[in-house]
Amino acid sequence: DVKVTQSSRYLVKRTGEKVFLECVQDMDHENMFWYRQDPGLGLRLIYFSYDVKMKEKGDIPEGYSVSREKKERFSLILESASTNQTSMYLCASSPGQESYGYTFGSGTRLTVV
Amino acid sequence: GDSVTQMEGPVTLSEEAFLTINCTYTATGYPSLFWYVQYPGEGLQLLLKATKADDKGSNKGFEATYRKETTSFHLEKGSVQVSDSAVYFCALSDPYNTGFQKLVFGTGTRLLVSP
Numbered sequence: 001d002v003k004v005t006q007s008s009r010y011l012v013k014r015t016g017e018k019v020f021l022e023c024v025q026d027m028d029h030e031n032m033f034w035y036r037q038d039p040g041l042g043l044r045l046i047y048f049s050y051d052v053k054m055k056e057k058g059d060i061p062e063g064y065s066v067s068r069e070k071k072e073r074f075s076l077i078l079e080s081a082s083t084n085q086t087s088m089y090l091c092a093s094s095p096g097q098e099s100y101g102y103t104f105g106s107g108t109r110l111t112v113v
Numbered sequence: 114g115d116s117v118t119q120m121e122g123p124v125t126l127s128e129e130a131f132l133t134i135n136c137t138y139t140a141t142g143y144p145s146l147f148w149y150v151q152y153p154g155e156g157l158q159l160l161l162k163a164t165k166a167d168d169k170g171s172n173k174g175f176e177a178t179y180r181k182e183t184t185s186f187h188l189e190k191g192s193v194q195v196s197d198s199a200v201y202f203c204a205l206s207d208p209y210n211t212g213f214q215k216l217v218f219g220t221g222t223r224l225l226v227s228p
Contacts, residue, residue, distance in 0.1 A: 004156075033215075041220065042202070042218050042219060042220035042221050043157075043202070043218040043221075045215065048215065090156055090157065092157075101145075101147050101149075101159045101162055101204075101206070102157075102159070102216060103159070104149075104156035104157040104158070105156050106155055106156045107155070107156045
């Protein structure tokens with residue numbers, strides 16, 4: 001069964017900490033995405049990557065960065081965590097064809113205190 | 114830009130009732146359309162999709178038809194079960210506009226089914 005695996009289901013961090021959220025996919029997909037999900041706002045795209053070492057800003061990149069050193073791994077970095085970054089973070093991957101849709105991970109619920 | 118509009122939730126139904134969740138979209142080109150489902154505490158799963166006008170996507174008793182003339186992709190199920198309780202997201206992919214496969218999501222509709 002193909003999978004997108006996020007390293008943590010729940011995470012609690014302190015304000016100002018540097019936070020790493022890891023995502024690994026085993027489907028050899030070219031594209032990978034990071035979203036955050038908040039009540040009433042749906043899913044908002046933070047960053048995406050269409051190839052190794054390539055990255056593009058999404059709709060809400062401020063306060064975040066990403067790294068993709070290998071095709072299967074896409075990391076989201078919160079440079080200095082703040083309480084307004086408390087959210088559910090969802091990683092997804094997809095092949096190059098636009099009609100295939102995404103495969104999502106189970107999500108990481110991050111709380112910044 | 115592209116956008117997806119879903120009906121506000123929650124939608125509350127009794128078991129075996131008929132379900133409709135409305136979804137309309139705005140897109141520049143000819144998008145592909147998707148429905149995703151999110152069960153409590155989990156990520157999103159692809160439920161069904163349609164890639165061109167008049168296509169019908171179906172899965173697990175759910176159906177949705179791509180209506181270009183009304184720019185809609187409404188989700189339907191003839192008889193819901195308690196296990197269908199979840200949040201449902203409508204989404205589109207419009208590479209003509211974005212130049213890249215990027216999904217645009219609606220805000221989600223929560224479905225609550227009681228026994």
